[in-house]
Amino acid sequence: MGKQIQATSIVNDKTTVPSKVIDRISRCPVAVHLRNYQNGSTHQDTLYQRAVQNTPCNSKTCEGSIMSPKSLIRGSPKITPGSSDILTQAVDFIDQYYKSFKIPNPTEHQARVDRVTLEITLTGSYTLTADELAFGAKQAWRNAPRCIGRIQWANLQDHKRLEALASDFQEYSTWKDFHRPTFSEVLEEFPSVKVPAAFILSQLPLLKPRLYSVSSSLDKLHLTISVVEYHTQGGQGPRHFGTCSTWFNTIKRGHGVPCFVHRSGGFHLPADPNTPVILIGAGSGIAPFRSFWQQRIHDMKKTGLKFSPMTLVFGCRDSEKDHLYKVETLKLRLDGILSNVSTAYSRQPDKPKMYVQDVLREQLSEKVLEVLHKNTGHLYACDVVCTLQEILASKTGMTITEAGEYPERLKGEKRYHQDIFGA
Numbered sequence: 020m021g022k023q024i025q026a027t028s029i030v031n032d033k034t035t036v037p038s039k040v041i042d043r044i045s046r047c048p049v050a051v052h053l054r055n056y057q058n059g060s061t062h063q064d065t066l067y068q069r070a071v072q073n074t075p076c077n078s079k080t081c082e083g084s085i086m087s088p089k090s091l092i093r094g095s096p097k098i099t100p101g102s103s104d105i106l107t108q109a110v111d112f113i114d115q116y117y118k119s120f121k122i123p124n125p126t127e128h129q130a131r132v133d134r135v136t137l138e139i140t141l142t143g144s145y146t147l148t149a150d151e152l153a154f155g156a157k158q159a160w161r162n163a164p165r166c167i168g169r170i171q172w173a174n175l176q177d178h179k180r181l182e183a184l185a186s187d188f189q190e191y192s193t194w195k196d197f198h199r200p201t202f203s204e205v206l207e208e209f210p211s212v213k214v215p216a217a218f219i220l221s222q223l224p225l226l227k228p229r230l231y232s233v234s235s236s237l238d239k240l241h242l243t244i245s246v247v248e249y250h251t252q253g254g255q256g257p258r259h260f261g262t263c264s265t266w267f268n269t270i271k272r273g274h275g276v277p278c279f280v281h282r283s284g285g286f287h288l289p290a291d292p293n294t295p296v297i298l299i300g301a302g303s304g305i306a307p308f309r310s311f312w313q314q315r316i317h318d319m320k321k322t323g324l325k326f327s328p329m330t331l332v333f334g335c336r337d338s339e340k341d342h343l344y345k346v347e348t349l350k351l352r353l354d355g356i357l358s359n360v361s362t363a364y365s366r367q368p369d370k371p372k373m374y375v376q377d378v379l380r381e382q383l384s385e386k387v388l389e390v391l392h393k394n395t396g397h398l399y400a401c402d403v404v405c406t407l408q409e410i411l412a413s414k415t416g417m418t419i420t421e422a423g424e425y426p427e428r429l430k431g432e433k434r435y436h437q438d439i440f441g442a
């Protein structure tokens with residue numbers, strides 16, 4: 020040591036004093052003192068105290084988790100809580116613990132409350148089970164709003180959840196279908212994920228065009244659009260709006276609409292005016308049929324030809340609220356463009372729910388048979404394949420297999436035209 024001191028003094032041209040480290044005091048973390056206003060005792064967290072004493076955590080003990088051991092409590096408690104206070108708190112805690120179960124177990128819950136009540140009555144206190152203790156610790160962490168541990172806990176939870184979603188496709192699909200989240204909802208659900216705005220913008224897909232059936236004939240282009248609006252999470256989640264239909268619903272007269280024409284393969288009326296036709300549509304699914312009947316009216320006027328009247332089956336919720344083209348179709352029936360209009364209301368007050376499939380089965384099975392089986396008529400529909408098979412099997416004596424193959428045969432002959440909204 021003597022030679023080292025001498026050498027250091029020469030090199031630095033400074034008088035060097037021999038000295039020794041006798042203590043190391045950490046300035047971080049900062050001590051937290053709490054005063055219990057009920058009994059006057061003060062508490063101090065051990066993380067600070069032990070850090071001062073330079074005793075780090077080991078594999079068995081987390082120093083931060085030991086709050087106020089007896090040695091650090093200053094002042095003797097003056098007020099001890101009565102057993103009735105303890106009982107109220109204990110029962111409240113036990114209730115919280117049992118309510119955290121996904122599948123409630125009221126029998127076990129009540130039995131545990133009874134046991135705890137007895138223990139407190141006999142001894143003035145009670146012992147937590149290991150699971151209750153773990154639950155209590157979790158609750159305490161979650162409920163401490165500015166606790167760094169809580170933030171870390173949330174991050175860990177996020178991480179665990181994201182890892183599960185990224186590695187299990189089934190779990191991801193279930194989550195996605197239930198939440199149908201927007202970008203901002205994903206970021207809200209996982210607050211620990213910090214994504215730069217530039218990155219999000221670079222990941223946004225281009226807005227895709229939406230297709231709408233032409234709902235008129237002749238000189239003007241009409242559209243019949245359902246405004247998409249729904250709540251996610253089985254109706255309990257946030258309200259979502261369809262991008263394009265909502266935009267259509269807000270633009271004013273004279274506003275420009277960028278669009279293009281997309282031709283649909285075989286979705287048009289048969290060339291022969293005598294071919295019987297059945298049109299089946301629900302909601303805005305009636306859109307293309309309106310262009311059919313407008314064209315028929317025009318052709319009849321222009322050529323004087325007689326056309327075989329068409330059958331329309333229309334489904335909606337309520338005759339007063341969303342029966343599209345109600346008056347127009349009534350007039351078409353009077354004019355002989357439509358032979359009949361059958362409706363199915365699914366939310367009509369005081370009436371059983373009816374869907375187009377029910378109308379076909381209950382009111383129009385003979386008509387279906389006549390148009391498709393006895394004649395070479397055409398059917399334009401949303402998904403009614405199963406109902407069609409049922410009618411054919413029950414009315415013609417076809418086997419299930421034959422009836423099952425029938426719609427495909429009709430499609431092959433270009434007589435079954437499936438509505439392609441969902442395509």
Ligand SMILES: Cc1cc2nc3c(=O)[nH]c(=O)nc-3n(C[C@H](O)[C@H](O)[C@H](O)COP(=O)(O)OP(=O)(O)OC[C@H]3O[C@@H](n4cnc5c(N)ncnc54)[C@H](O)[C@@H]3O)c2cc1C
Binds near residue numbers: 245
């Ligand atoms: C050939 C063809 C013709 C069409 N013709 C018409 C037409 O004449 N009239 C018409 O109104 N539409 C028609 N459509 C549908 C139309 O193209 C759009 O898909 C529709 O308007 C929705 O677009 P959007 O931008 O408003 O909604 P988007 O922003 O695209 O949102 C629609 C999405 O919202 C989700 N969604 C909707 N409802 C719910 C719900 N209840 N629960 C959970 N998620 C839901 C679904 O994932 C759906 O894909 C047609 C589609 C095709 C393919």
